[in-house]
Structure formats: C-alpha cells, structure tokens
Amino acid sequence: MTLAGTGGAAALGAGLLLGNPKQAFASPTATPGHAGVPSGWMNSFRPGATAPLYPPRAAPKPGEKVHEFDIELGISVHELVPGVKIHAFTYNGTYPGPEIRVPEGDWILCNFTNRTSEFHTIHWHGMILPNEMDGVPNGTQWGVGPNQTFKYLFRAQPAGTHFYHCHNMTNLHVQAGMFGALIVEPKEDLVKKVFPYSREYTLLLSEVDTVMVEQQMEEMLRMMGTMERMNASPKLMKEMNGRMMGWFADKKAFVNAVKGGYVPPYVSSQRGKSPLPNFNYFLINGKAYPMTEELMISSGENIRVRLVGAGAMTHYMHLHGHDFWHVCQDGSPLQSPIRLNTIPIFPGTTSDIIIQGTNPGMWHFHDHSDLASTNNGIFPGGMMTMVMYEDAEKHGVKVPEIVQVNS
Ligand SMILES: [Cu+2]
Numbered sequence: 229m230t231l232a233g234t235g236g237a238a239a240l241g242a243g244l245l246l247g248n249p250k251q252a253f254a255s256p257t258a259t260p261g262h263a264g265v266p267s268g269w270m271n272s273f274r275p276g277a278t279a280p281l282y283p284p285r286a287a288p289k290p291g292e293k294v295h296e297f298d299i300e301l302g303i304s305v306h307e308l309v310p311g312v313k314i315h316a317f318t319y320n321g322t323y324p325g326p327e328i329r330v331p332e333g334d335w336i337l338c339n340f341t342n343r344t345s346e347f348h349t350i351h352w353h354g355m356i357l358p359n360e361m362d363g364v365p366n367g368t369q370w371g372v373g374p375n376q377t378f379k380y381l382f383r384a385q386p387a388g389t390h391f392y393h394c395h396n397m398t399n400l401h402v403q404a405g406m407f408g409a410l411i412v413e414p415k416e417d418l419v420k421k422v423f424p425y426s427r428e429y430t431l432l433l434s435e436v437d438t439v440m441v442e443q444q445m446e447e448m449l450r451m452m453g454t455m456e457r458m459n460a461s462p463k464l465m466k467e468m469n470g471r472m473m474g475w476f477a478d479k480k481a482f483v484n485a486v487k488g489g490y491v492p493p494y495v496s497s498q499r500g501k502s503p504l505p506n507f508n509y510f511l512i513n514g515k516a517y518p519m520t521e522e523l524m525i526s527s528g529e530n531i532r533v534r535l536v537g538a539g540a541m542t543h544y545m546h547l548h549g550h551d552f553w554h555v556c557q558d559g560s561p562l563q564s565p566i567r568l569n570t571i572p573i574f575p576g577t578t579s580d581i582i583i584q585g586t587n588p589g590m591w592h593f594h595d596h597s598d599l600a601s602t603n604n605g606i607f608p609g610g611m612m613t614m615v616m617y618e619d620a621e622k623h624g625v626k627v628p629e630i631v632q633v634n635s
Pocket of ligand 1: 406
C-alpha cells in the first residue's frame with residue numbers, strides 16, 4: 229500500500245510542476261523533455277513525408293519496368309474446410325486471389341476481365357495512384373461489366389504490405405473471395421537490416437457468413453441465367469444493372485425520386501429482414517483451421533509475417549510462448565518497433581511483425597476473439613494456425629502431430 233501510495237504522490241507532484249497544461253499544448257516547439265513527449269519526435273517530423281515518391285499521374289517512360297498481370301474474374305467452388313464449400317467470386321480461380329509483388333517505383337499493368345454477370349472493380353488498397361485507377365464503381369470508373377476488360381495502370385508506391393479487393397457490393401463480393409495481397413518491395417528493406425530474415429508469410433484475415441453468401445450467390449446465378457436467356461446486349465445489361473443498383477445523376481435527383489414515390493432497395497418493405505452477415509467461418513488465406521498453413525521457423529531465425537485485415541471484422545492475433553515485434557503499419561516502417569504478444573488487425577489495415585525463433589516448440593497463433601476460434605460455433609477452428617519449429621525435437625521438445633476437429 230505504502231509503495232503504491234508514494235509512487236502516486238510523486239507522479240502527482242511532477243504533474244503539478246508543469247503548471248498550466250493549456251500553455252504546454254499551445255507551444256509544441258517547447259515540448260522536448262516535456263513529460264510524456266519523447267524528445268526529438270518533432271525534430272524528425274517532416275510534413276511532406278506522406279507525399280508520393282513519384283508523381284501519381286505520370287505514364288511509364290521508355291526503360292521503366294512495367295509488370296503486366298492478367299486477372300480474370302469467374303465463379304468457382306471454394307472449400308473453406310473439408311465438408312464446407314461455397315460458391316465464390318475468384319480472381320484467376322483462387323480464393324483469395326493471386327499475390328501481386330513488384331519493386332517500388334515499377335509499374336503495374338493489370339488487365340482485369342469480368343466473366344460474371346455482376347459488375348466489379350479492383351481497388352488497390354493503400355496505393356497512391358491516379359484517381360481513375362482507384363477502382364471505385366460509379367465514383368472513379370464505371371463498374372467493369374460482363375465480359376469487359378479494364379486496364380489498371382499505375383506505379384507501385386508506396387512500398388510495403390498492401391492488398392487489393394473488389395469495391396462493388398463489398399459486403400458480398402469480398403466475403404465471396406475478391407481480395408488478394410499486394411506487396412510492394414522497398415528499394416531498401418529497413419526491416420531486414422534490423423531483423424535479418426529470409427522466410428516470410430502473408431496472412432490475409434477474413435470471415436464469411438456461409439448462409440448469406442450461398443443465398444446471395446444463388447440469387448445472382450438465377451439472374452445470370454435470366455439475362456443469358458434474354459440474350460441481352462452489353463448496353464442493355466449495363467442499363468438493367470444500373471437500374472437495379474439505383475443509379476441517379478446526383479443527390480438531388482435521388483431525393484426527388486424518393487419524394488415522388490421511389491422506394492429505395494434498403495427500405496424494409498423492399499428488403500424484409502436486414503440481411504447483415506452473421507459470420508460463422510473465420511479464415512486465414514481463405515482456409516479455416518485445421519486447413520490453415522503453419523508458419524515454419526527454426527531456432528535463431530527471424531520470420532516476417534504480414535497480417536492483412538481483408539474482411540469486415542477486427543481480429544486480435546495472439547502468439548503463444550513468445551513476444552514479437554510490430555515493425556510496419558499499413559506498409560510503412562514504424563519509427564521504432566513495438567514489442568507485443570497480441571496485435572489487433574482492423575479492417576483495411578496491414579501490420580507486419582517479426583517473430584524471433586527463441587522458444588522451440590509448436591505454438592498457437594490465433595485470433596484471441598473466442599468466437600473466431602470456431603468453425604460454425606465448434607471449437608477448434610477458424611482463424612488459427614501454428615508457429616512450428618523445424619528443429620524442435622533437436623531441442624528436446626516433443627511435438628505431437630494431431631489434428632482436432634471437434635470437442
Ligand atoms: Cu465485385
């Protein structure tokens with residue numbers, strides 16, 4: 229009691245010595261040495277630091293490297309875990325889509341072809357690029373319609389862990405598989421300088437409501453069939469799709485339409501019970517435990533793990549038996565790494581961590597939210613994998629090879 233009491237009094241005393249807190253906040257140049265503000269922080273702050281390295285509007289010049297990718301969107305059957313399959317929207321047939329990896333400053337040319345009857349785009353999440361390449365349907369481009377191809381061309385910047393995803397009807401399309409990793413390699417890997425590593429893993433975290441995806445994909449397949457039977461022209465299909473999606477010239481036209489009797493599709497009388505997802509499968513790279521891939525490591529080795537919040541929920545990735553270093557956020561290296569054992573991955577964010585091989589064994593690495601440790605409510609499952617030491621037995625650690633699917 230006395231120790232805590234003394235400490236508290238000392239801290240309070242130090243606070244009182246600072247005088248008027250308003251004055252302290254009003255003059256940031258006087259902050260070095262101020263309690264709670266690291267000295268030197270303002271010295272290294274450069275307001276221009278988030279400006280892109282290269283002008284985003286420039287076209288490739290002769291001699292600059294352009295990496296060309298063909299991405300075709302189709303409908304596939306994807307297995308989340310043995311016994312559970314869903315209809316998925318897949319970029320080149322895989323869930324998630326293929327990883328794209330290019331050096332910073334090179335160009336990406338992506339020929340995106342849509343082989344479904346829905347409209348889609350690709351948004352390059354985290355890229356600083358020309359506005360018309362941002363992939364927002366009815367915002368920066370028309371949705372890419374059935375059998376249309378859109379060419380995305382932009383410079384890969386800034387460096388770091390990023391991802392791409394469809395930006396149309398994201399609540400369904402992203403759950404249905406339209407996302408993938410986009411890794412832009414820096415000219416100089418600061419992380420590697422501090423933590424030399426040769427192996428790395430990218431973990432795209434997401435979740436699915438299988439009931440909702442099946443219902444909505446079935447509805448869409450029915451509509452696709454109707455359109456095919458009508459043998460509709462691409463122009464007519466675009467108009468029909470536009471009407472279904474409720475396109476208006478501007479906000480005023482929309483408000484006037486509602487005043488005139490138009491019932492938007494989100495009104496209960498149109499929609500019935502709100503079809504918001506009730507997620508029941510939690511995925512790492514499109515798979516639930518036990519089908520997630522292990523992260524292999526050896527004693528004394530550093531591994532880099534890129535964590536991507538590709539879905540709609542926050543996930544709290546927790547590693548057993550170790551602390552790890554949080555080294556990058558949204559692609560950029562942190563001013564100084566942070567030591568953690570659990571890291572929240574918010575939707576739309578990426579975090580890179582370094583795991584140091586300091587404790588041989590087989591260690592759980594999983595979302596600490598208990599509901600995400602299940603498959604449809606049954607433990608164990610979901611967003612769970614293992615960090616496996618290749619040399620565990622050499623260090624006298626027995627690692628049993630078992631797979632548990634229920635309890
Ligand atoms: Cu889409």
